[in-house]
Amino acid sequence: ALTYIDEVHAVGMYGPRGAGVAEREGLMGRLDIINATLAKAFGVQGGYIAASAKMVDAIRSYAPGFIFSTSMSPVLAAGARASIAFLKGEGGVELRQKHQEQAKALKLRLKGMGLPIIDHGSHIVPVIVGDPVHTKALSDMLLDGFGIYVQPINYPTVPRGTERLRFTPSPVHGPGEMDALVHALDDLWSQCALNRAELSA
Known part of the structure; x- marks a missing residue:
């Protein structure tokens, strides 16, 4: 069995570093797949999954929704990276x-x-x-x-x-x-x- 959690409303909002409810509850190591968005707390656009390299590769290879989508633009990637860096720090804790x-x-x-x-x-x-x-x-x-x-x-x-x-x-x-x-x-x-x-x- 796989353990999958949707953290769309939680990333950036919960946990010491803003990784979501799983981080807050100390369960990150027990999950196989986490999916979330960059469009809510991170304020940009796009979504992601976090999993083992093999799992991510399998999803990339077999998921039509991913295969037929367009890659994220460099501007959005830079914005997401800056948001994540901020929310992982003290400013994010205060927010x-x-x-x-x-x-x-x-x-x-x-x-x-x-x-x-x-x-x-x-x-x-x-x-x-x-x-x-x-x-x-x-x-x-x-x-x-x-x-x-x-x-x-x-x-x-x-x-x-x-x-x-x-x-x-x-x-x-x-x-x-x-x-x-x-x-x-x-x-x-x-x-x-x-x-x-x-x-x-």
């Missing part, structure tokens, strides 16, 4: 800590308003809407009325009935921006008469 603090703060504020969020301890803050039409409408209203862009996440990305808005507060979002988002969601949730979670005393 990861600030990023987790921002996500925690947003979750607490949204929970405090009774918005139905999912909290699995990650930096992603999903707010459950539960209907694809309302999810798209909320996304449009946030952009048109408040200048806030958020992608609606609908089926097949998530199961039907769990449609959501997915927020990822960054380390550089300021208090004013978080306030604007929280107030906009509060207004729109009331305006659209969407359900709020029961608030405990």
Whole structure:
């Protein structure tokens, strides 16, 4: 059996050197294949796998998606290298800590308003809407009325009935921006008469 993990949302974000959840949990040596992206935390474009030389060679030789793709440009490779170098250092440690603090703060504020969020301890803050039409409408209203862009996440990305808005507060979002988002969601949730979670005393 092979052990394969998708670290797309984790590289750059977790672990002492930003290698992902497997690094944070001390499991890097137990995995056969790790796949991830350069398009999220690293801010460029492309994806990669990390595995033994033989495994990588086999995938290169037999994967049509790789065989028929174009190589990464030198500019993107240089950008990825610079991002990785930064995130492996002290600056990356500080950014990861600030990023987790921002996500925690947003979750607490949204929970405090009774918005139905999912909290699995990650930096992603999903707010459950539960209907694809309302999810798209909320996304449009946030952009048109408040200048806030958020992608609606609908089926097949998530199961039907769990449609959501997915927020990822960054380390550089300021208090004013978080306030604007929280107030906009509060207004729109009331305006659209969407359900709020029961608030405990």
